[in-house]
Amino acid sequence: MFKIGDYVAHYKEGVCEVVNIGKIDMGSSDKEYYTLKPVYDAGGTVYTPVDNKRDQIRKLITKEEAENLIKEMPKIDIIGVTNEKQREGMYKNALLHNQCREWISLIKTSYGRNKKRLLAGKKTINVDERYMSSAEKFLYGELAVVMEIPRDKVSGYVKEHLDAELA
Structure with missing residues (x-):
């Protein structure tokens, strides 16, 4: 309670x-x-x-859990579904399950798909954009509160720490 x-x-x-x-x-x-x-x-x-x-x-997750989650981001799997209708269902479930790891998986999947499409000279897909935006809103909002940083700074914070981990 x-x-x-x-x-x-x-x-x-x-x-x-x-x-x-x-x-x-x-x-x-x-x-x-x-x-x-x-x-x-x-x-x-x-x-x-x-x-x-x-x-x-x-x-909410703890600050320590948030820091560990950021370190583990490169190892979190993407959503491996090729069927567009199934993908949207998986995205919807990832949001509704209300879990940070699932949001990260969704973000990584959508980001990778969008990047491939843009490199191939195609437009991004609205479904990917919409669900990725929602997942980022939820994830960054929670990370901001538990890590006591402004929400608009979370993306940069995550990128900075991921770059340090991968270096």
Whole structure:
């Protein structure tokens, strides 16, 4: 169970702060809900059941886990599906599973596909762009919070540390 002030990863909104816990006036339900404020959407509010049976929220990774994840990025596999319809389903599942490793896999897959297409003189594919953008938003948002750096600096931070690891 989370408490007020905790930060959690929400499967659709990214990093959120728990601002309240209790019943909400949405009918006659006796269910308790977390009231979440998305960190990167000042006007947003999300309600999710405390019982969290659908795993809509999870605890954020730690700073140490984030640093290890960045070091392991080169070893994380891409999504190995060639069928376009299956790929989109795999991308969607990677986002919905709400796990950093799956976001990295999606980002690496989309980035590599886009790079190959551009080198071949082709346009990038909208599906790759859209899902990669969402995965980056979720991943960089979580890394920013746990590593206490601005979200717009995370990409550079990751690249800098990956370059140091590969050197």
